[in-house]
Amino acid sequence: MIEEQSIIKVGMADLNIGSQDSLIRTTGLGSCVGLTLFDPGKRLAGMAHVMLPSSDIAREGQMNIAKFADTAVPELLSRLLALGAVRSRIVAKMAGGSQMFAFAGGSDTMRIGPRNVESCKLALDALNIPLIAEDTGGNYGRTIEIACNTGVLFIRSVQKGPKEI
């Protein structure tokens, strides 16, 4: 097995796309959501490390669109389409959105993980992209990796071990 086949890293509040034999990876997702789009025909995939549900709170002029669910999903889609992906074939998978710390009577910030998940779903719905698999929630961190040729999403966590969706 070739371990180090080109791995494309996606940092926090970052997004990227890959094709063929490459893997796209993002590490240490907590309340953030790792959202992936995949075109099985073209073997093209994209991943966004979404940090917050909505860009409404962003300050004018210096917005990082990869940071917010409502802006990252359309951006990821248009990047895939620009590379020749066929819109009707694109499917989504996502992981993350956990609640790392539990507090009694927690504020809205404390619920950010579940809200990120909801917001990603709304963004996908708005674009008519089917969500075919997810591994979200809980109270633990995840590292995820999508294989651009198969669309399989590998998920690793300290507490739950490895998983594929």
Next chain:
Amino acid sequence: MDVLKEVGNIGAGNAATALSQLLNKPIDMAVPKVQLLSFEEITDKVGGAEELVYAVFLRVEGEAPGNLFFILSPEAATNLLSRIAGIEISGGEELSEMELSALSEIGNILAGSYLSSLADFTSLSMYPTVPALAMDMAGAILGYGLLQFGQMGDDALLIDTTFLEGQNEIEGQFFLIPDPESFPKIFKALGVPFDND
């Protein structure tokens, strides 16, 4: 940055004193590093986003709200516990309930003492909420503390501290991540001009 360093020194000095009292033995503290770092650099500091860490998290409330983390590697956590009278490490992969609870309390004392010296120094009221403890990937834990930064800068204040007990080094890191609106308040309180960009 010198002022920030001074704040870090005073805070960590008080935390070392608190730890000395807790352990009833002298604890020294290596001069800490104080830096403003990007999110990626912060997780790199603890060995990368995937690195397994213990973290005590406290939400800071008051005039300059923010998030405070005390981060320890699993080895450092075990070292810290084994030096506390009455706590024999059971061994094995994971810490017991009792050990976790002790760790949380130590983190709480250290963080509280760090925070109160920062509050004294800046004359801003800052008080900690109940601590939470987690053991997980550093990126997942720290990401949580960076959420408030969604709308602005991507930097956080890092205070890197090493505690010394005799020949034994206990390395722990404080991460203070002030909420965006707290940055100018803290800088103003310290008499440093705040650059809004």
